[in-house]
Amino acid sequence: MNDDNEKLFGDKKIPFKVMMKRIGHYVIPEWKAFAFAFFLILLNVGGDILLPLIIKQFVDSIAVTKEAPIIMTSLSTILGISFGWLALSILSQTFIYFESMILQKAGQRIVYKLRMEVFTHIENMSQNQFNMMPVGSLVTRVANYTTSMSDLFTNVLVMLLRNILTIIGVYIIMFILSWQLSLILMAFVAVVFVASFIFRNIVTKLFRKERQYTSDMNTFLNENLSGMKIIQIFNQQKRKENEFNVKNKQLRNTKFKVLMAFAVYRPFITFVYFSALAVTFFVGIKLNFTPGIIVAFYNYLNRFFNPVQNIADQINQIQKAASSSERLFNLLDVPPEVLDKPNPIVMDHFEGRIEFKNVWFAYEKDEWILKDVSFVIEPRQTVAFVGATGAGKTTILSLIVRNFSIQKGQILLDGVDINDIEIHSLRKAVGQMLQDVFLFTGTIRNNITLHDDEYSDEEINKVCEYVNADKFINKLDNGLDTEVLEKGENFSQGQRQLLSFARTVLHKPQILILDEATANIDTETEKLIQDSLEKIKNIGTMLVVAHRLSTIQNADQIIVLNKGEVIEKGTHQSLLRQKGYYHKLYLLQFKND
Amino acid sequence: MNQVLYLSNIDSLRDHIAYVPQDNFLFSDSIEHNINFGLESGTEETARMGAIFAGVDDDVRGFNKGYQTVSGERGVTLSGGQKQRISIARAYVKNAPILILDDSVSAVDTKTEETILHNITNERKGKTTLVVASRIQQFHS
Numbered sequence A: 001m002n003d004d005n006e007k008l009f010g011d012k013k014i015p016f017k018v019m020m021k022r023i024g025h026y027v028i029p030e031w032k033a034f035a036f037a038f039f040l041i042l043l044n045v046g047g048d049i050l051l052p053l054i055i056k057q058f059v060d061s062i063a064v065t066k067e068a069p070i071i072m073t074s075l076s077t078i079l080g081i082s083f084g085w086l087a088l089s090i091l092s093q094t095f096i097y098f099e100s101m102i103l104q105k106a107g108q109r110i111v112y113k114l115r116m117e118v119f120t121h122i123e124n125m126s127q128n129q130f131n132m133m134p135v136g137s138l139v140t141r142v143a144n145y146t147t148s149m150s151d152l153f154t155n156v157l158v159m160l161l162r163n164i165l166t167i168i169g170v171y172i173i174m175f176i177l178s179w180q181l182s183l184i185l186m187a188f189v190a191v192v193f194v195a196s197f198i199f200r201n202i203v204t205k206l207f208r209k210e211r212q213y214t215s216d217m218n219t220f221l222n223e224n225l226s227g228m229k230i231i232q233i234f235n236q237q238k239r240k241e242n243e244f245n246v247k248n249k250q251l252r253n254t255k256f257k258v259l260m261a262f263a264v265y266r267p268f269i270t271f272v273y274f275s276a277l278a279v280t281f282f283v284g285i286k287l288n289f290t291p292g293i294i295v296a297f298y299n300y301l302n303r304f305f306n307p308v309q310n311i312a313d314q315i316n317q318i319q320k321a322a323s324s325s326e327r328l329f330n331l332l333d334v335p336p337e338v339l340d341k342p343n344p345i346v347m348d349h350f351e352g353r354i355e356f357k358n359v360w361f362a363y364e365k366d367e368w369i370l371k372d373v374s375f376v377i378e379p380r381q382t383v384a385f386v387g388a389t390g391a392g393k394t395t396i397l398s399l400i401v402r403n404f405s406i407q408k409g410q411i412l413l414d415g416v417d418i419n420d421i422e423i424h425s426l427r428k429a430v431g432q433m434l435q436d437v438f439l440f441t442g443t444i445r446n447n448i449t450l451h452d453d454e455y456s457d458e459e460i461n462k463v464c465e466y467v468n469a470d471k472f473i474n475k476l477d478n479g480l481d482t483e484v485l486e487k488g489e490n491f492s493q494g495q496r497q498l499l500s501f502a503r504t505v506l507h508k509p510q511i512l513i514l515d516e517a518t519a520n521i522d523t524e525t526e527k528l529i530q531d532s533l534e535k536i537k538n539i540g541t542m543l544v545v546a547h548r549l550s551t552i553q554n555a556d557q558i559i560v561l562n563k564g565e566v567i568e569k570g571t572h573q574s575l576l577r578q579k580g581y582y583h584k585l586y587l588l589q590f591k592n593d
Numbered sequence B: 001m002n003q004v005l006y007l008s009n010i011d012s013l014r015d016h017i018a019y020v021p022q023d024n025f026l027f028s029d030s031i032e033h034n035i036n037f038g039l040e041s042g043t044e045e046t047a048r049m050g051a052i053f054a055g056v057d058d059d060v061r062g063f064n065k066g067y068q069t070v071s072g073e074r075g076v077t078l079s080g081g082q083k084q085r086i087s088i089a090r091a092y093v094k095n096a097p098i099l100i101l102d103d104s105v106s107a108v109d110t111k112t113e114e115t116i117l118h119n120i121t122n123e124r125k126g127k128t129t130l131v132v133a134s135r136i137q138q139f140h141s
């Protein structure tokens, strides 16, 4: 479990070899694109390296005398050189065009696949796992990390490859042109490499910090934007501003340091480059180079130092991508806690018999929330769960649809262990109306059908009428097509609950779960609800949690919970006769009514 | 009242009102910090005072880490009623002249509801408390 936690937060190290293999998994399907791009890069680099040689030819064909430059070669040769130059340039740029199109497209296909994979994976995580991850950090992973990983294939690796090839190619040609000068220039290369190495070390640390702070900031923003109402009500804007300021400053200061590092590194490399040029001129004249060779060296040095300078950058990006991939793979590696068994039983119809057999359950190790809970609910019964807050009522209901896995005991549906039932068919058969109704942005219709187009307006209207939601919907100008704002902000709690009723009933469940759903509805609406619940009861087995005893008096069975244990079971009348806990609750409520 | 509204800007108006909204948003922070949210400097003591008022002290002390339990984003690790009462505690601790409860005891069982309403009558003497309720029965006490 601890290991899984480490993975969830993305801090677990993945060995380099394993990492390469996994990245390969995404690259291999695109190998054709990559191979072709590689080929084009070779051509492109080749062309790039040859260009200065043409210049050399050209310069050497001009002899300089005291009076005027005399052109020693024929016009046709000069024309040939000019066109050769032009053709090579066009070719080289065309290669760049195709290469980047091919690579970018392959890269986008990879990110697309990755994002899909990560999202699907998150969807399948259990509630328990989901609760441990701040939403902000999940968003960062799906949105940013996937991109930075695919950057690796499309930009970074390609540029790195191009640079390395260029450096090697250029050096070989310089060596052929003058091995003496090339050996002297080696000293400058060494200086650049050492500088780059130091620079890289500094910047890697800074980049890691930067990523950490960005993710922190996203998490902070996500939570505090959701809680803005509370912040304003409690007048805590100043404090939150200060908290944000701390994070903002951290990020800015890190960025400053990154800028600083680059601001020192780049000019330094340029300085080395200029020194190398100076040496080249000096040595060139000493060794009696032709003007063409000096010009060629001048060109090659530029082509040489540019990639050297960029390599440090690219190695950084590779590290950034590697740590992003690590966090992504870590997330993908967390096995969903709740999974289908290899050959799950697909049930397309449930009678609705539910049995808890000595069920023990804890959210956190050894903190038992349910202790040895046993009960049987017969098909089509209506059962009410009663107990103080925190007794475990919601927990019991969420176990039936396997939002969490139990540690000990067994839960049976129609005599089958729910662990053997295909989760999809299980959840399809159970309709849940929960304590906090969640509405999606979209229309009322979408919120009721959940984007299932098989339902006609007639059916939807019928269901709305059935649960008494039609009254308020009909009053809206746009009826079913009224927009729902984020989290349903533009509807009252009571209305939200009515919508969730409609949603549940429309999907024709065989087992219904109702958690506190009547709590926020005014007395009048509650009467309407009660009326429709009487009807819904006949759909199948129904489990209700309610604090108001009046709502549950008619239940076939009442299960009384206290601190995670079943303390009483029976009908309203039999429990009253027992004169136990339920009796006490009843008297308390009775006094109020 | 008109005059007060006229004189005060929104901030100082908000300073005088503590409000328990219908949906109980909690920060992913310790229960202590959540309850002390409206205070400049709060302690576990002040948090407990609020919790006792809202009838959630027993629950919190039952948790392994007590008041240092971190409630998870949006308070996911608490039961509906616990969340609601922590939100009541948060408003109470602010000790504002006006306390508004918007249907805030709906997820709480009868016994706890009783305690809270009882506490409101006792401990907020001389201060205004507004209770918005969907059920008439709440007004009887």
Ligand SMILES: Nc1ncnc2c1ncn2[C@@H]1O[C@H](COP(=O)(O)OP(=O)(O)OP(=O)(O)O)[C@@H](O)[C@H]1O
Residues within 6 Å of the ligand: A128, A131, A363, A364, A369, A387, A388, A389, A390, A391, A392, A393, A394, A395, A396, A435, B076, B077, B078, B079, B080, B081, B082, B107
């Ligand atoms: N995701 C979670 N992680 C850890 N603990 C949890 C989680 N959800 C609930 N709990 C704890 O489990 C206990 C039972 O919670 P549950 O939600 O089942 O109570 P309930 O009977 O539905 O209460 P209420 O009437 O207030 O809704 C509570 O003490 C709660 O703090």
Ligand SMILES: [Mg+2]
Residues within 6 Å of the ligand: A393, A394, A395, A435, A515, B079, B080, B081
């Ligand atoms: Mg509950």
